[in-house]
């Protein structure tokens with residue numbers, strides 16, 4: 328069970344301090360938005376490079392951008408240990424995943440809520456992680472879409488059947504209220520933005536979330 332706090336709602340004037348607050352996190356989730364794939368704009372490669380330079384936590388980049396085929400490798404080059412691009416945006420997802428892996432990064436495939444997992448079940452071995460969005464991507468602080476749980480469960484079933492070690496990440500509206508549902512459905516990697524950064528004690532929130540997830544591990 329891995330907790331990957333999203334820094335989308337942190338204080339960007341003090342990135343170093345905000346990252347230090349989550350020193351117990353397994354990953355640091357960094358949301359890249361281009362104002363085309365999603366109606367919001369965040370940051371690019373230079374800031375990711377700076378983040379990598381100030382935290383020992385591995386950086387989990389989530390690219391909500393058009394044309395990831397062109398842009399994603401630069402994030403691996405910048406030092407992100409995981410690079411997730413969206414299935415809806417990639418022209419050649421297999422070629423891109425292979426390129427990212429050849430650069431030493433984990434390759435993640437992201438799915439918006441209305442995108443099915445089924446077309447990708449035969450090529451799970453090409454990816455290190457499947458990201459199942461539990462909100463429409465674009466903003467932090469939205470509510471968890473519980474109707475995504477069957478997709479998580481079908482992905483879990485396929486991963487277990489394949490014997491592959493593909494991680495299943497959920498992102499959007501994850502909190503103490505929803506993490507157990509997602510863990511029971513089969514997720515093992517949890518992004519939490521506002522739940523962590525809007526809490527009084529980010530470190531304690533990461534601990535609490537991990538503990539809840541571990542208590543509700545998918546078991547069938």
Ligand code: DX5
Nearest residue numbers: 333464465467468500520521
């Ligand atoms: C949304 C981003 C998320 C976001 C999650 O498009 O991909 O990573 O920061 O924030 P919360 O946990 O507040 O939904």
Ligand code: ZN
Nearest residue numbers: 358389498518
């Ligand atoms: Zn994200």
